[in-house]
Amino acid sequence: MTSPDRPHRNFYGRLKGKALKKSQKTYLDQDLVQLSPGAVGWEENPERTPLDLQARFGDRPIWLEIGFGGGEHLVHQAAQNPDVGIIGAEPYINGVAMLLGKIRRAGVDNLAVHPGDARDLFDVLPDNSIARAFLLYPDPWPKKRHHRRRFVTPEHLQPLARVMQPGAVLRVATDIPDYVRQTLEEVPKAGFAWQAQRPADWRRPWGDWLSTRYEQKALREGRTPHYLTFTRQG
Numbered sequence: 001m002t003s004p005d006r007p008h009r010n011f012y013g014r015l016k017g018k019a020l021k022k023s024q025k026t027y028l029d030q031d032l033v034q035l036s037p038g039a040v041g042w043e044e045n046p047e048r049t050p051l052d053l054q055a056r057f058g059d060r061p062i063w064l065e066i067g068f069g070g071g072e073h074l075v076h077q078a079a080q081n082p083d084v085g086i087i088g089a090e091p092y093i094n095g096v097a098m099l100l101g102k103i104r105r106a107g108v109d110n111l112a113v114h115p116g117d118a119r120d121l122f123d124v125l126p127d128n129s130i131a132r133a134f135l136l137y138p139d140p141w142p143k144k145r146h147h148r149r150r151f152v153t154p155e156h157l158q159p160l161a162r163v164m165q166p167g168a169v170l171r172v173a174t175d176i177p178d179y180v181r182q183t184l185e186e187v188p189k190a191g192f193a194w195q196a197q198r199p200a201d202w203r204r205p206w207g208d209w210l211s212t213r214y215e216q217k218a219l220r221e222g223r224t225p226h227y228l229t230f231t232r233q234g
Contacts, residue, residue, distance in 0.1 A: 003046040020097055027100035028093070035103070037087050037112035040121055050126045056112060057085030061131040064089070066118045066151065066160075067138055069214060071099025076210040077134075078108040084131075085110050089118040118151075122159035130164045133171070137214040140176040152183045157190035166234025171206065173227050175218035180226050192230035202226050 020028070037056055039045035053062055061084050068074040068088040078086050088111065090096055096115045103111060114121045138151045151157075152172075164170070170192055172183050188194060196202050205211070205227050215225055 004048055006042050006046075018094065020094065024094075024097035024101065027104065028097055031100045031103070032096070032113065032115065035100075035111065035113040037114055037121070038124070040114050040116065040124055042120070045124060048123050051124050053085070053126065053129055057110070060085040060110065062087065062129055063132040063134070064125075064130050064163075065134040065136070067135065068099060069095050069137070069212060071095065071102050073134070073136060073210050073212050074099060074111065075102045075106050075108060077208070078103075078111045079106055080208060082108075082110055085112070087112045087114060087121070089114040089116070089121050091116050119156065119159065122156075122163055125163040127162055128165045130168060132169045133160065133164060135170070136173045136212060137218075138172075138174065138179070140174070140179050142176065142178070147178075147182065150179065150182060152179070152186045154186070154190065157186060161190045161192065161232060164232040166232055168232040170230040170232065171227070172230070173205075173215070173225060175215070175223040175225050177226075180228065183228055187228075187230055191233050193233055195229040195231060202228055 037053070038051040039049065040051070063077065063081075063084055063086045065074045065077070065086065065088045068090045069092075071088065071090075074086060074088045077084075088099065090099070090113075093115060096113065099113065135151060140150070160170075170187070172187070174180060174183070184194060203224075203226070205225070206229075209227070218225060
């Protein structure tokens with residue numbers, strides 16, 4: 001079988017921040033490999049063979065958090081939903097290290113971690129495999145010339161739609177009004193329907209919501225969170 005050509009993908013944003021603590025380096029060395037969802041990287045999976053999610057999670061429904069930051073929401077959802085398998089994708093290694101520490105402390109065993117670009121993960125996720133996805137406080141790229149870098153563009157939304165099941169739920173949280181605008185314009189084009197029927201549906205958080213440190217910062221600085229819920233159309 002001929003391996004597909006690796007697409008050129010620009011990556012914007014940080015991959016690493018301040019120096020990791022000794023404990024965080026230990027988490028990365030000891031825990032990250034065993035938390036892998038499978039062969040995602042191009043070096044280890046050049047033929048882009050789909051992941052065997054049943055081998056990793058059994059018959060559990062699979063959820064996905066795209067850009068989990070420090071991981072508090074991801075661990076919260078894993079602890080609240082032990083019958084669900086959850087994959088988190090995050091290229092920022094400091095955030096990955098923070099998550100691994102939280103996983104140890106919480107003792108959850110239904111998580112997998114991809115420490116890289118979500119687009120590489122989309123390549124190898126089977127069609128219709130994801131039952132719920134979260135995009136929480138993504139990088140806003142506020143300058144107009146940078147809006148094409150946002151997640152809510154066809155480059156990201158089309159493969160996300162492919163891997164989501166008909167009827168699957170996509171949750172988007174942001175405190176940036178223009179990100180709300182772009183989300184409401186672009187996400188429906190990718191095959192999702194916005195579920196809001198009244199203002200409370202986007203002004204109030206979801207019932208199982210855990211406010212993240214990014215949201216707390218937004219609230220301190222006087223910005224208003226928006227909670228957008230979409231379903232994948234079949």
